[in-house]
Amino acid sequence: MSLLTVGSVAFDAIETPFGKTDKIIGGAGTYIALSSSYFTSDQKIVSVVGEDFPNETLEDLKGRGVDIEGIQIKEGEKTFFWSGKYHNDMNSRDTLVTELNVLENFDPIIPENYQGVDFLMLGNLAPAVQRQVIERLNERPKLIAMDTMNFWMDIAWDDLMETVAMVDVLIINDEEARQMSKEYSLVKAAKIIMDMGPKYLIIKKGEHGALLFDKEMNVFFAPALPLEEVFDPTGAGDTFAGGFVGYLAKTDDISFENMKRAVIMGSAMASFCVEKFGTERLQNLDGAEIDARVESFVSLAHFQMESVF
Amino acid sequence: MSLLTVGSVAFDAIETPFGKTDKIIGGAGTYIALSSSYFTSDQKIVSVVGEDFPNETLEDLKGRGVDIEGIQIKEGEKTFFWSGKYHNDMNSRDTLVTELNVLENFDPIIPENYQGVDFLMLGNLAPAVQRQVIERLNERPKLIAMDTMNFWMDIAWDDLMETVAMVDVLIINDEEARQMSKEYSLVKAAKIIMDMGPKYLIIKKGEHGALLFDKEMNVFFAPALPLEEVFDPTGAGDTFAGGFVGYLAKTDDISFENMKRAVIMGSAMASFCVEKFGTERLQNLDGAEIDARVESFVSLAHFQMESVF
Numbered sequence: 001m002s003l004l005t006v007g008s009v010a011f012d013a014i015e016t017p018f019g020k021t022d023k024i025i026g027g028a029g030t031y032i033a034l035s036s037s038y039f040t041s042d043q044k045i046v047s048v049v050g051e052d053f054p055n056e057t058l059e060d061l062k063g064r065g066v067d068i069e070g071i072q073i074k075e076g077e078k079t080f081f082w083s084g085k086y087h088n089d090m091n092s093r094d095t096l097v098t099e100l101n102v103l104e105n106f107d108p109i110i111p112e113n114y115q116g117v118d119f120l121m122l123g124n125l126a127p128a129v130q131r132q133v134i135e136r137l138n139e140r141p142k143l144i145a146m147d148t149m150n151f152w153m154d155i156a157w158d159d160l161m162e163t164v165a166m167v168d169v170l171i172i173n174d175e176e177a178r179q180m181s182k183e184y185s186l187v188k189a190a191k192i193i194m195d196m197g198p199k200y201l202i203i204k205k206g207e208h209g210a211l212l213f214d215k216e217m218n219v220f221f222a223p224a225l226p227l228e229e230v231f232d233p234t235g236a237g238d239t240f241a242g243g244f245v246g247y248l249a250k251t252d253d254i255s256f257e258n259m260k261r262a263v264i265m266g267s268a269m270a271s272f273c274v275e276k277f278g279t280e281r282l283q284n285l286d287g288a289e290i291d292a293r294v295e296s297f298v299s300l301a302h303f304q305m306e307s308v309f
Numbered sequence: 310m311s312l313l314t315v316g317s318v319a320f321d322a323i324e325t326p327f328g329k330t331d332k333i334i335g336g337a338g339t340y341i342a343l344s345s346s347y348f349t350s351d352q353k354i355v356s357v358v359g360e361d362f363p364n365e366t367l368e369d370l371k372g373r374g375v376d377i378e379g380i381q382i383k384e385g386e387k388t389f390f391w392s393g394k395y396h397n398d399m400n401s402r403d404t405l406v407t408e409l410n411v412l413e414n415f416d417p418i419i420p421e422n423y424q425g426v427d428f429l430m431l432g433n434l435a436p437a438v439q440r441q442v443i444e445r446l447n448e449r450p451k452l453i454a455m456d457t458m459n460f461w462m463d464i465a466w467d468d469l470m471e472t473v474a475m476v477d478v479l480i481i482n483d484e485e486a487r488q489m490s491k492e493y494s495l496v497k498a499a500k501i502i503m504d505m506g507p508k509y510l511i512i513k514k515g516e517h518g519a520l521l522f523d524k525e526m527n528v529f530f531a532p533a534l535p536l537e538e539v540f541d542p543t544g545a546g547d548t549f550a551g552g553f554v555g556y557l558a559k560t561d562d563i564s565f566e567n568m569k570r571a572v573i574m575g576s577a578m579a580s581f582c583v584e585k586f587g588t589e590r591l592q593n594l595d596g597a598e599i600d601a602r603v604e605s606f607v608s609l610a611h612f613q614m615e616s617v618f
Binding site: 039088089184185186187188205208209211218219220221222223226227228229230247250251257260261264265286287288290291294298299300301302303304305307308309 | 348397398493494495496497514517518520527528529530531532535536537538539556559560566569570573596597599600603607608609610611612613614616617618
């Protein structure tokens with residue numbers, strides 16, 4: 001099935017306890033597209049970069065089967081840039097620099113041949129922009145998944161509520177779920193958030209795994225792989241989303257049972273992402289490696305039990 | 310199989326955002342014994358109480374098949390008392406009062422008919438006292454499990470190291486694992502701690518579940534049940550330990566595969582414990598309820614996956 005990814009294609013500069021990078025390739029759209037490219041060869045992306053963005057990176061995406069016609073290249077403008085520094089526990093970070101640049105007035109133009117796409121993944125962007133994409137599609141995709149962040153809850157709540165009401169799956173982290181619902185209990189938070197519209201909610205808990213809820217309050221818990229070292233968490237959430245929606249597009253099955261598998265696949269892809277700086281680890285995976293990683297999740301989570309009473 | 314539990318039988322006074330208790334029955338030994346009593350009717354306990362401790366509680370334990378000959382009742386002395394107040398997130402608490410009383414000079418006397426016990430669960434106590442129990446058993450039990458806490462790491466490190474080297478399974482929480490190993494990564498922490506002696510390590514992560522490691526670094530992850538409300542977390546860790554070791558005693562199988570099931574059973578029992586204040590919820594369970602709860606864990610964690618490549 002075809003997949004349309006919308007998200008930033010950008011530069012990041014990252015500092016972790018393990019090292020520091022200059023400007024490297026980043027952006028939610030990049031991580032999502034790289035991750036989902038292992039599952040579908042019919043992927044399209046909508047994004048925007050400046051004239052400073054390396055053409056080879058765009059060509060690389062193209063080489064992975066990603067249709068890049070929807071990436072606008074703005075002459076005389078600069079690409080979105082984010083710089084951050086992780087704390088020693090790797091669970092929190094400070095943003096050092098955010099230069100919106102081309103993202104400031106991003107008008108998400110949908111090329112004609114993108115119409116009729118089956119799956120839509122809205123990476124973290126202004127909710128008004130995410131909504132524009134949905135509205136510019138002539139036909140509603142089979143499934144719309146969306147990421148967002150607390151920043152939009154702070155400054156664009158009404159927009160966020162409008163957009164959230166239009167999607168099938170919302171993917172956020174625990175802190176965002178708590179802020180969005182004003183509830184500490186994630187079970188209570190899930191109910192409140194799904195009442196805002198989405199049929200499914202995924203709450204990512206970083207090193208503590210991820211929860212998948214549906215409106216009947218079925219719950220699935222995917223563990224995170226216990227790792228010796230998290231080298232760089234940047235992009236792990238986007239990589240998760242890419243693995244999740246890529247797997248759904250590949251299998252063309254949006255049942256709750258298959259969403260469980262998709263969450264495991266997202267977790268597996270994210271576990272690769274954090275092993276190296278930036279997108280490095282995502283660039284050279286193969287099916288056998290991914291299968292082996294999924295096998296680790298099976299062995300991590302699997303048990304069989306009969307009554308002893 | 311027979312199980313010997315060693316741990317405090319005590320009074321607690323608890324304050325949570327949901328309410329406040331006067332002195333109620335608590336203590337690691339109490340929670341462990343109550344929890345494991347659902348799995349083995351051949352249980353013995355070693356503990357100490359003051360003359361202020363209600364006889365009906367001891368009789369209740371007896372009625373659950375717990376041999377209480379090893380509970381010393383100290384004339385003219387008072388029972389161990391702990392009082393604590395939970396913060397709003399329920400993940401942290403302040404200790405308001407700790408009166409050691411009878412625990413101050415606890416000499417764990419092993420009744421003659423306790424000898425030859427198959428399983429030993431050492432609840433959180435001074436590591437020197439835990440070691441004394443091991444040394445006073447004529448025969449080494451088939452499996453020795455042990456709980457401890459950061460307090461002993463602070464004030465009795467050498468004693469702790471001696472005792473830890475003698476046990477098969479150490480059960481601690483994530484914060485304690487980090488303090489004990491001086492490593493933030495739980496995978497690295499697990500290696501370091503198992504090098505101190507234990508063949509198996511369980512790291513409890515509260516609402517984030519529990520990890521089971523063996524020395525070959527096989528890992529199993531048991532989720533915690535996502536709950537709407539945690540009413541009172543007191544005793545959840547001890548209840549976990551009781552479910553874990555009780556299940557092992559019932560099934561008489563100490564393979565890694567069966568330990569996985571035991572960890573799930575511990576998690577299931579702990580999920581009941583937090584539903585009401587103190588030991589209340591643990592007093593009236595039945596096999597069908599426990600089976601249904603285990604079923605929730607199966608549905609929470611289970612997925613089946615085949616390669617898509």
